[in-house]
Amino acid sequence: MSQELCSIKGSREGLVITISDASQFSEVIGSLDRQLAASQSFFMGASAKVFLRVGSLTSEQLDQLEQLIAGYGMHLDREPPSFYSSISPTTPVQDSPKREEDNTILVRRTIRSGQRLHYDGNVVVMGDVNAGAEVVCTGDIVVLGSLRGVAHAGAEGRLDATVFAFRLEPTQLRIAHLISRAPDEKVPLPEGPEIARIVENTIQLSIYNH
Amino acid sequence: MGKVMVITSGKGGVGKTTTTANLGTGLAALGQKVCLVDTDIGLRNLDVVLGLENRIVYDLLDVLEGRCELRKALIRDKQYGERLVLIPAAQTREKDEVDPDQMLELVEQLKEEYDFVILDSPAGIEHGFKNAISGADMAILITTPEVSAVRDADRVVGLLESAGLHDPQVIINRLRPDMVRKGDMMDISDVDDILRIPILGVVPDDEHIIVSTNRGEPVVNDKKSKAGQAYRNIARRLLGEEIPFMDLQERNLMGWFRKVLS
Structure with a gap:
């Protein structure tokens, strides 16, 4: 999982698609497509937000992402996930379990x-x-x-x-x-x-x- | 409007085709109008089990692709005639040529005319399976009391749910009461523990099945066969009758002794 360029997780704000590096956009899309295909219609009807760890996406890239997940019955919420941006990806949650x-x-x-x-x-x-x-x-x-x-x-x-x-x-x-x-x-x-x-x-x- | 049932399993060789043939024949014997569709394109054998192989002219792909009228592809059963018809699978073509929309359209047409449309699904969970379940209103899973078959059935229940086919029922096929009693085979409650879906019937392992399959005469017509009795019961349950499960214990002297001693 850690090798993947992106991951799909549930959070308080619905699904969050975490992209580790936006500069490798085509690989990210490929990886996301594979993961969604593997999950069958598990995410059907869900709405997803996008969280970028590194880099940013152009609006064309966002459109492409939206199209891809729409193919799996999901829709894109363009609001950035507020909760995620506060967590640094490198800090383990280990010693501060709230x-x-x-x-x-x-x-x-x-x-x-x-x-x-x-x-x-x-x-x-x-x-x-x-x-x-x-x-x-x-x-x-x-x-x-x-x-x-x-x-x-x-x-x-x-x-x-x-x-x-x-x-x-x-x-x-x-x-x-x-x-x-x-x-x-x-x-x-x-x-x-x-x-x-x-x-x-x-x-x-x-x-x-x- | 008739009911459209898909017979499916995930694992191969657990008895989908035999079950399709027997339930179709059993329902026809109870006065229902039944159409069987073999969706296992490339590996057809429902026609063989029914003994209708030599009557095939057109097949499912010919109908779906408009090369013949639906009416012409329907093969009438030897015994029940118009009441039990079969659309055979294509033998020669690739199964990727069928698409779910075409299947759906065909099934809609068939259920106007027939009380039951029974779709015999191929093994596996790929394209052919997806075609077979499109258009079905209900699903009947076949499993044998083996860990691998039950695992596949469980996987298929999940896939059926995500395809919108809720509340599937299961038939446990080829149960061997002697092995269950010795603890060498999963019993009904073991299967039920895992799948947690209604059990439509339990069919005992029976040599008559092999004989009848080879002859092309479904065992459901054989009054002496326990498997035949089990299929007759399932057919009646499908019509809403409440039939208790058969007592599968042996009826010989040893069985009687065991009963007295226990």
Whole structure:
């Protein structure tokens, strides 16, 4: 992901297309087209803002961008995202987690194989995350159902991010820079909800009791 | 106005074509007017399963591209005649030549005339699949109780949702009760746990299917076959009847012993 010239993320202001370097515009368009094509119609009907890390775009380039995303059922909001401009892309969010300010998205459906959800903030899924699906976010992940796919919490390095699920049986679990995977042999699962967090530099699962 | 159903699965070889043939025949036997469309262009075989291969003159592409009248491409079934007709897939052409708008137009025309239009989709999720689902009002997924087939079915549910086809139903095909009992095969609840969509029916694995496929006579007409019974039940459920799921346990002496002992 970090190799891509642009990324699409959800934020408080709707979708934000972050472009890392506007001078490579044609590559940016190519990369965006690939990502949108891969997401199928996940973003259908959404409105997106553009955030430039380096450089600026001409109005012709903006028109071209608008046309591209219109092809995927999205429309362009030309207002710059106010919230984004205040975050420096090089500073890790790691040591200043202002949780009360985070975004949280509520997904009221099951995320199925082949579907990917990327979000800048926390994710709550009212449904399952099936094997073959992927949830990546900068905050915490809460699944009110079974988590069988890949989950990555604290994707921008937040070490105190957690993953919670009623049934926590992921293919792979990532928190910040750490990765753990399901054991190869079948292990009996506890009946109740579990939570995963980083303890002494490894991802640990424990039964959730409040 | 009839209903347009697409039979699809993602994974190949799970029984889409067999299911299409049997549900079509089952519905025709219940007095419905049914049109089957084989959309698996380049790899047609619905006509073979129905035993109609030798009657093909025109195919789906001929109709879509206006080379023949729709009426002329409809192949009447041996047993049910006008009540069960088939539009066969083209054998020789590339499937990229069909576009979803043409399919939609054809389907609109067919559902004026028929109670059920059943589209047999190709395996995969590419162009051919997208053609097959365009114009469908409802989708029936076929899966076998195998992890790979269920995974693909799950993927297809997601794709159907994004194409606006909500509330698909699933048929679990080729279930082997003996293997389920030993814990060697996923059972109905395992599949249900993952997909969470209504189960339209469960069809047991049955040797009669192979025999009937080779003969070109759908197993749904075979009163002795359990798979045939399962398909008859599904056809009746499609008409809104409430039919309980079959008891798939074996009925021999060993089965009886096990029941007594348990």
